[in-house]
Amino acid sequence: MNRRKAWITLVLTIAIGWGSLAAMLAVGWAPKLGLDLQGGFAITLVAPEDTDAATLEAAADIIRRRVENLGGVQEPEVAVVGDRAIVVQLPGVEDRERALEAVGTTGELSFRPVLGEFPTSPALVVPESTVPGGDDTVNPILQPLNAIDPDSGLSIVDDIVKRSYLEVAEGLIVYEVGGIPVEFTNGTSVEFPTGSDITDARAQFPSTGLGGSWVVVPEFTDEGGEKFRASTAYLASYPVGDPRRQLAIVVDGVVSSAPAVAAEVSPTEGLDPNAVIITVGDAENAEQDAHDLAAILRYGALPTTFERERVESVSATLGADSLKAGLLAGFAGLVLVAVYMLFYYRSLGLIAILGLTVFGSYLVGIIILLGQTQGTTLTLAGVTGVIVSIGITLDSYIVYFERTKEEFRQGRALRPAVSHAFEAAFRTIRMGDTVTFLAAILLFMLAVGQVKGFALTLGMATVIDVFVAYLFTRSAVYLMARGPLGDLGSFSIRGAMGKGDRAHMAQDVEVAS
């Protein structure tokens, strides 16, 4: 190494680190925050044992589309984790009910005949507030009722075969919906369509003919179309106004909608499956409701039943508070450490502080880059990883500086001591970083959830640390040892060595190898 080479290496290492970070910030890139830092929902769904990977992927796809359909979710993340779980992350989502509904926990979309409607029994009356936005909810899109069945003690969604209910906002009426197939009076049975009989469904706003209201247009398979025709013919046999003329759309045992069959439908022919529309209405929420209903018809059924194993919802305020706390802790820690390093290692401390900014610019730069390209988010665990990595990278300086002291004490002149110490210290630094790096890789591969984010930052930090030690620290100390801060005054490198007690140096010469 010579002076020229050292300068070039030093300047390039700093310039690339600072420069690329500054450039990224200038174009408005920032670390992508995890939902524990910006607020939102995380829902973990767990499939039954022995669900195969393809099924899991298919389910994740359906959920992904449902979530996209929600609208307004910035960069949702739906990922298969391990062999049984799907983790859905909805950063920034605040409408709890709709988010949970979109993700859903399961099952089956089916059409069922409505067997009757009953006035709400006292046990089933729940406080207004359990149905958020209940006032402006438009029939037929309604919230599931949160209540316990007084007869069976089951929660309403527990048993999809026996009974399902639908609460209607106006009038508080509960429908009881029977299973399928349904016995006709003459003894034959009608099979009602299920989710797999539907190929597509679209929300539309026809400009003419329907009085300006939102509609949903479903499309059926050939077989499904026949089922639909037969079941609507059966329903049309009830007089107009009878609740049994309604076709309930049931998702996960909850009636999500129950449109009535129109008056002009013939009980002998039923509805033409190629010309079906479900009218939603023209109320304030109609557009949203139509889209939701269409989404339910399209993606209603997941290929297997999921348990909602984990729900995490973080309000935006808490997220911001956590981020602030993390940044504050990081900053305070940095200042304390900087003061200590300056006090203890003097001019070498300056190098360590400058090195920290270089190290930081690379670490943050990579975090931003990963966020932008891979969608990797920075979570609270990641932030703690960054704070811990301050300790890791400072250790490299301490190992090096202590080693320099040792070489110096053993009688080497300042400049050779600095170079010689680096070689020995770099071995230790590489070794220590390898151990930590191994730990990080293992954690990343084996652990779940938060631990992963932490392991990622930690792993990156060790690699950057080795890189910064070799390119930045070595050059910087090399140059400083040859400049005014090397030999002169108590702030210099020599000053940090304990002022070079010559008597002692002589005594230790013998041990030097």
Add this chain to the structure above:
Amino acid sequence: MSVLSRMYRGETKFDFVGASRRTLIVSLVLVVLSILIMVVRPFNLSIDFTGGVIVTVENETGAAVENIRAELRAIGYADARVQVTGDGFIIVQTETLHPDEMDTLVTAVADVAGADLKDVNVSAVGPTFGAEVTRKAIEALVVFLIVIALFITWRFEWKMAVAALTAVLHDLLVTGGLYALIGFLVTPATIIAILTILGYSLYDTVVVFEKVKENVHDLHDRSTFSGIVNLSMNQVLMRSINTSLTSLLPVGSLLLVGFLALGAETLKEFALALFIGIGVGTYSSIFIAAPILARWKESEPEWERQHRRSAKSDRSGEAVADIEIPEAPAVAPASSAVARPPKQRRKRR
């Protein structure tokens, strides 16, 4: 010269190996106590391991605990643990709930607190998922230890691997014991922190061993193994202290901010485990890993011969430089209080 300024210059001559007889006994007692405590007082596990629901919301109406309990009892959650924190949060914890029951609970809590539904923080974990997290954590830990053992064996030797892992085990048990004793909440953040501590502890040990290896290479014909270990540890002492300090400063500020800032629970849990662990880890690499290695290696024939040889040369008055700390009390400066000949060595002479 004061001990501090000797430390600053890296000229201390503490007899770590000699002192280790007592420290090893203390550590052993601590470990046994920790195990007993963990058996008697199980960990205070968070819902991430046990399953359950935690609802946290800002207490905008200033509702009292009794009122909240009454509200919850009315909708069937008499067993819920209700807590109103000093910084104005309501925390309600129950066992695992069905999704719809959960919605009822969340709505009720939001009502009591006078908060909007979107400002409610909910964390719900099913029991199976909790078991999965625990299993994964243990799996990661075991694989981690095996890989590290192989790595140290490959890079150094297997006896160093055993010594290092003994120190790590000590850290794990003592930290665990402390957690069980005080009843600190164990969360996934704690697990991360403990894994990090293992990293720190190993890192520290590896730095000492690296130095030992280097000194063995340079001085194997001039010193006993214990002498080399002592020399190495004195050489890296300031590094250990400084590294621990500079690691503890950011972690300490994390801890402080965690205690002061609203709702920064994860930070607090994490920082606490790290703070305890870094302390224990620094101690164990100095007082457990290296002394165990020294005692073990001394019993190898080659080093035993070396030990006898240096004892002889010591008697004949040829001091073998000042690396012979345990064997040459005359050379050891009076100011270093710990440096004195260990008793069991004298017996062998």
